[in-house]
Amino acid sequence: MPRTPEANQRIREAQRARILESARIVFARKGMEATIADIATEAQISLGLAYRYFADKEAIFAELIKQMVPEASEGLQSLLEMPGTPGERLYELISGIVGARGKRQALEAHQLLNHALDADAMPEKTRELLSRRYQSLLETMRQLIVEGQATGEIVRGDPDQLVAIMSACLDGLTRWALRDPEQFRTYVPDARIIMRLFQPSRTEMSNFEAP
Amino acid sequence: MPRTPEANQRIREAQRARILESARIVFARKGMEATIADIATEAQISLGLAYRYFADKEAIFAELIKQMVPEASEGLQSLLEMPGTPGERLYELISGIVGARGKRQALEAHQLLNHALDADAMPEKTRELLSRRYQSLLETMRQLIVEGQATGEIVRGDPDQLVAIMSACLDGLTRWALRDPEQFRTYVPDARIIMRLFQPSRTEMSNFEAP
Amino acid sequence: MPRTPEANQRIREAQRARILESARIVFARKGMEATIADIATEAQISLGLAYRYFADKEAIFAELIKQMVPEASEGLQSLLEMPGTPGERLYELISGIVGARGKRQALEAHQLLNHALDADAMPEKTRELLSRRYQSLLETMRQLIVEGQATGEIVRGDPDQLVAIMSACLDGLTRWALRDPEQFRTYVPDARIIMRLFQPSRTEMSNFEAP
Amino acid sequence: MPRTPEANQRIREAQRARILESARIVFARKGMEATIADIATEAQISLGLAYRYFADKEAIFAELIKQMVPEASEGLQSLLEMPGTPGERLYELISGIVGARGKRQALEAHQLLNHALDADAMPEKTRELLSRRYQSLLETMRQLIVEGQATGEIVRGDPDQLVAIMSACLDGLTRWALRDPEQFRTYVPDARIIMRLFQPSRTEMSNFEAP
DNA sequence: TATGAATGAGTATTCATTCAT
DNA sequence: TATGAATGAATACTCATTCAT
Numbered sequence: 001m002p003r004t005p006e007a008n009q010r011i012r013e014a015q016r017a018r019i020l021e022s023a024r025i026v027f028a029r030k031g032m033e034a035t036i037a038d039i040a041t042e043a044q045i046s047l048g049l050a051y052r053y054f055a056d057k058e059a060i061f062a063e064l065i066k067q068m069v070p071e072a073s074e075g076l077q078s079l080l081e082m083p084g085t086p087g088e089r090l091y092e093l094i095s096g097i098v099g100a101r102g103k104r105q106a107l108e109a110h111q112l113l114n115h116a117l118d119a120d121a122m123p124e125k126t127r128e129l130l131s132r133r134y135q136s137l138l139e140t141m142r143q144l145i146v147e148g149q150a151t152g153e154i155v156r157g158d159p160d161q162l163v164a165i166m167s168a169c170l171d172g173l174t175r176w177a178l179r180d181p182e183q184f185r186t187y188v189p190d191a192r193i194i195m196r197l198f199q200p201s202r203t204e205m206s207n208f209e210a211p
Numbered sequence: 212m213p214r215t216p217e218a219n220q221r222i223r224e225a226q227r228a229r230i231l232e233s234a235r236i237v238f239a240r241k242g243m244e245a246t247i248a249d250i251a252t253e254a255q256i257s258l259g260l261a262y263r264y265f266a267d268k269e270a271i272f273a274e275l276i277k278q279m280v281p282e283a284s285e286g287l288q289s290l291l292e293m294p295g296t297p298g299e300r301l302y303e304l305i306s307g308i309v310g311a312r313g314k315r316q317a318l319e320a321h322q323l324l325n326h327a328l329d330a331d332a333m334p335e336k337t338r339e340l341l342s343r344r345y346q347s348l349l350e351t352m353r354q355l356i357v358e359g360q361a362t363g364e365i366v367r368g369d370p371d372q373l374v375a376i377m378s379a380c381l382d383g384l385t386r387w388a389l390r391d392p393e394q395f396r397t398y399v400p401d402a403r404i405i406m407r408l409f410q411p412s413r414t415e416m417s418n419f420e421a422p
Numbered sequence: 423m424p425r426t427p428e429a430n431q432r433i434r435e436a437q438r439a440r441i442l443e444s445a446r447i448v449f450a451r452k453g454m455e456a457t458i459a460d461i462a463t464e465a466q467i468s469l470g471l472a473y474r475y476f477a478d479k480e481a482i483f484a485e486l487i488k489q490m491v492p493e494a495s496e497g498l499q500s501l502l503e504m505p506g507t508p509g510e511r512l513y514e515l516i517s518g519i520v521g522a523r524g525k526r527q528a529l530e531a532h533q534l535l536n537h538a539l540d541a542d543a544m545p546e547k548t549r550e551l552l553s554r555r556y557q558s559l560l561e562t563m564r565q566l567i568v569e570g571q572a573t574g575e576i577v578r579g580d581p582d583q584l585v586a587i588m589s590a591c592l593d594g595l596t597r598w599a600l601r602d603p604e605q606f607r608t609y610v611p612d613a614r615i616i617m618r619l620f621q622p623s624r625t626e627m628s629n630f631e632a633p
Numbered sequence: 634m635p636r637t638p639e640a641n642q643r644i645r646e647a648q649r650a651r652i653l654e655s656a657r658i659v660f661a662r663k664g665m666e667a668t669i670a671d672i673a674t675e676a677q678i679s680l681g682l683a684y685r686y687f688a689d690k691e692a693i694f695a696e697l698i699k700q701m702v703p704e705a706s707e708g709l710q711s712l713l714e715m716p717g718t719p720g721e722r723l724y725e726l727i728s729g730i731v732g733a734r735g736k737r738q739a740l741e742a743h744q745l746l747n748h749a750l751d752a753d754a755m756p757e758k759t760r761e762l763l764s765r766r767y768q769s770l771l772e773t774m775r776q777l778i779v780e781g782q783a784t785g786e787i788v789r790g791d792p793d794q795l796v797a798i799m800s801a802c803l804d805g806l807t808r809w810a811l812r813d814p815e816q817f818r819t820y821v822p823d824a825r826i827i828m829r830l831f832q833p834s835r836t837e838m839s840n841f842e843a844p
Numbered sequence: 845t846a847t848g849a850a851t852g853a854g855t856a857t858t859c860a861t862t863c864a865t
Numbered sequence: 866t867a868t869g870a871a872t873g874a875a876t877a878c879t880c881a882t883t884c885a886t
Contacts, residue, residue: 011866036860046424046868048862057860155407161398164387165405169376172383176375187372194376196366196407213679213847214886222849247877257851262878424868425865433870458856468872473857577829583820586809587802587827594805598797609794616798618788618829644845669881679847681883690881 016053018043020067023060028108036060061112066129068109079140086148090198093141095191097170101177102185110174138163145198155200166197227264229254231278234271239319247271272323273337279320290351297359301409304352306402308381312388313396321385349374356409366411377408438475440465442489445482450530458482483534487552490531501562508570512620515563517613519592523599524607532596560585567620577622588619649686651676653700656693661741669693694745699762701742713773719781723831726774728824730803734810735818743807771796778831788833799830 022043026034036057040047054060079089100106113130142163148154155162173194177184214222233254237245247268251258265271290300311317324341353374359365366373384405388395425433444464448456458479462469476482501511522528535552564585570576577584595616599606655676659667669690673680687693715722733739746763775796781787788795806827810817 008866015866035858047860048869049867051861052866157404158398161401161404164394164398165380165384165400168383168387168400169380170383171386172379172381173376175382175386176379183375187369187375189376189379190372193368193372193408196410197404199407199410213845214849216847218886219848226849246875258877259852259879260850263849268877424866425870427868429865430869437870457854459854469856470858470873471871474870479856579826580820583822583826586816586820587806587822590805590809590822591798591802592805593808594801594803595798597804597808598801605797609791609797611798611801612794615790615794615830618832619826621829621832641845648845668879680881681848682846684882685845 012053015045015049019045019050019053019060020064023064024068024108024112027061027064027112065112068112080143085153086144086151087153087195087198090141090144090148090154091191091195093144094166094170094194098173098189098191098194101174101189102181107174107178107181110178138167141166148198152200154198162198166194169194169197223264226254226256226260230256230261230264230271231275234275235279235319235323238272238275239322242322276323276337276341279323291354296364297355297362298364298406298409301352301355301359301365302402302406304355305377305381305405309384309400309402309405312385312400313392315392318385318389318392322389349378352377359409363411365409373409377405380405380408434475437465437467437471441467441472441475441482442486445486446490446530446534449483449486450533453533487534490534502565507575508566508573509575509617509620512563512566512570512576513613513617515566516588516592516616520595520611520613520616523596523611524603526603529596529600529603533600560589563588570620574622576620584620588616591616591619645686648678648682652678652683652686652693653697656697657701657741657745660694660697660745698745701745713776718786719777719784720786720828720831723774723777723781723787724824724828726777727799727803727827731806731822731824731827734807734822735814740807740811740814743811771800774799781831785833787831795831799827802827802830 019039023034023039026038026042030038036050037047039060040050043050050060054063079093082089082092084092101110142159145154145159145162149156149159173184173189176189230250234245234250237249237253241249247261248258250271251261254261261271265274290304293300293303295303353370356365356370356373360367360370384395384400441461445456445461448460448464452460458472459469461482462472465472472482476485501515504511504514506514523532564581567576567581567584571578571581595606595611652672656667656672659671659675663671669683670680672693673683676683683693687696713722715725717725734743775792778787778792778795782789782792806817806822809822
């Protein structure tokens with residue numbers, strides 16, 4: 001007596017989700033060394049079954065990323081339309097990102113992205129996807145910066161450069177959180193401090209001019 | 212007639228250097244996946260020969276790190292005794308680090324360090340060495356911050372937190388430089404911008420307060 | 423439809439036995455030089471599969487020994503409680519051992535034990551096991567000797583020395599059987615002859631005294 | 634200024650002897666795992682030089698055996714012509730062999746022979762040589778046995794069988810001495826005990842008959 | 845004659861992937 | 866759909882042997 005197609009469909013989806021969840025855990029624990037066998041064991045399914053759901057290891061990895069990135073960037077659009085000064089909204093953005101760094105899921109997601117960006121063997125499609133998501137975050141940030149510069153709230157200068165530096169800084173914070181979550185939580189990186197990168201300088205810092 | 216011991220010595224040193232140089236290139240290109248065979252190929256020697264010079268893959272890696280880290284941290288002490296205000300000297304430090312990011316060698320070194328910190332299988336000794344070097348950089352920075360806070364040049368607040376955030380930021384910049392050196396050089400990250408993280412705020416940024 | 427767990431269990435056991443049997447043959451033929459590849463070839467399985475059943479070469483070897491040694495020493499206890507004079511029972515023991523030397527399996531087992539005792543790289547556990555089994559054989563022999571000396575059936579003298587010499591002799595016979603089974607079977611070493619080592623001397627051998 | 638041919642000749646011979654001596658030591662220490670590099674190191678010569686004196690590892694091994702076997706069997710002939718009863722001379726032979734077992738050199742020699750007999754890769758010539766030397770020992774023994782049987786000093790029975798069993802016993806004693814020289818020396822195997830293998834039995838051992 | 849650097853073929857071991865059931 | 870046994874292609878590492886000096 002065959003299962004109904006609907007039941008099959010449900011089973012497939014559940015299994016697929018389960019494999020991905022296990023992969024997330026295992027990749028976070030073992031890094032790229034993680035084995036298909038590890039994932040299958042974690043998911044409590046057979047080794048072979050994983051291959052009925054994903055063509056190969058790469059595919060699991062790619063799907064995992066596809067799922068994670070949206071989580072990381074969702075709600076971006078809303079920031080542009082929120083009330084408040086550009087600076088305030090930028091603060092929201094930054095502090096949201098920094099705050100998320102304390103959370104396991106977000107860290108695992110970022111860990112994965114790091115691996116993904118390092119791996120030479122990343123399929124072009126995944127790489128593009130990643131890139132596109134990331135770009136949208138940067139564009140949101142850029143737009144807020146431009147607006148903030150107009151109001152004088154944000155320091156003058158090439159917005160792209162500001163975006164680049166800020167994103168580098170956020171990236172570094174994430175790596176920190178990944179490497180030593182304990183310490184990270186102790187120092188609770190304060191979004192206000194990070195925002196200083198955008199802060200119009202007055203006078204006394206002028207003596208930092210390069211010679 | 213045998214080679215003179217001196218000639219042999221020269222050969223050994225040259226080959227050793229060559230292997231390390233090749234390893235540097237290959238590790239930077241492929242990360243920890245890099246194969247001894249890759250290194251041997253790059254060095255244009257036979258696979259077996261690599262083992263006459265290094266006990267195993269780990270040994271090559273460890274030696275590489277040992278060689279690279281000093282380069283990255285040398286001159287640290289001098290900064291503490293240089294003339295100039297603490298802020299000026301901090302600027303020197305930061306701008307030195309950021310400036311080095313444009314250079315291939317320094318980037319490869321950092322790539323290696325990243326791999327090293329990720330790798331679970333890092334021998335304790337190497338890990339410690341790394342850690343110690345890094346600590347000395349952070350301590351230098353911390354001392355300059357404390358001095359700068361005394362003179363009012365540097366923003367008030369927990370120096371450890373400031374150090375942590377700055378180092379995260381520098382780390383992020385390095386990763387950026389590694390990922391896309393082209394773009395990195397285009398935006399020439401300006402040490403003055405980064406120094407803003409330490410800049411005493413005035414008044415107008417106060418509206419970034421968290422709700 | 424998956425195989426039933428029982429079927430899998432059967433397969434695993436069969437393969438395991440097959441690998442061990444092949445290892446037995448190959449080790450006997452080639453000694454410790456034997457290769458995992460040799461074993462896999464003999465067992466007509468892939469090289470990799472051997473590793474699903476045994477962690478490494480050492481493990482195969484150890485298991486083989488564990489299996490073989492009991493065969494060699496079983497029935498020892500019963501000898502102590504059998505009826506008959508101590509000399510008769512000793513004769514049973516010796517002739518049992520010598521008789522077994524004509525059989526392929528027993529010879530291969532002994533070959534293995536020899537290799538095992540030679541090999542420096544023998545895991546302590548296996549070595550101990552071997553040692554313990556062997557000791558129990560020797561102790562049985564010793565006890566029978568002591569009893570036989572009490573009845574005058576066995577020559578006087580240090581029982582330990584008698585045990586040592588007899589076991590050396592049996593070892594030598596085994597090596598002979600291994601080296602040239604053909605010849606061994608031709609000369610059918612007679613347990614009665616070997617028993618002479620225990621025979622109380624009368625008078626005429628006294629002229630063999632060392633000067 | 635070239636050396637005289639005679640000087641060269643002397644050097645060659647000295648080196649050759651040195652290599653062989655080192656090989657003896659190293660083989661005894663490490664067994665067949667011993668490396669050409671080990672031998673060269675022990676002989677304090679370069680790795681390459683060994684190959685100017687011996688075609689390959691096998692050749693060193695074979696030569697070593699060629700040298701050692703005569704040492705082990707020399708003086709055999711003289712035994713046949715010595716005064717004394719056959720039994721006495723047999724005793725001399727056996728006790729000479731057993732006595733030698735306490736000496737390092739003889740043990741190393743035997744160790745080597747064991748390896749040689751095990752090794753599949755022994756060249757036919759070496760194997761033959763070994764065999765021939767060994768045969769001459771056995772023949773000497775056989776002759777003495779036959780003589781002794783004529784005088785009634787030695788037990789009746791197939792002389793070849795007696796030889797075989799005795800040689801097996803001696804082989805076993807040697808292995809014992811090799812495995813645990815300490816213990817061996819403690820129990821000082823007594824040639825008189827071993828000679829019992831040849832002792833004409835009286836009456837009481839008759840109950841050892843196989844059923 | 846002497847040296848030791850260099851080579852290359854061989855061996856153990858791991859893991860993604862396939863396949864019979 | 867589900868299982869896990871089986872495969873084979875890496876990859877690290879060793880060592881006898883050759884060769885330039």
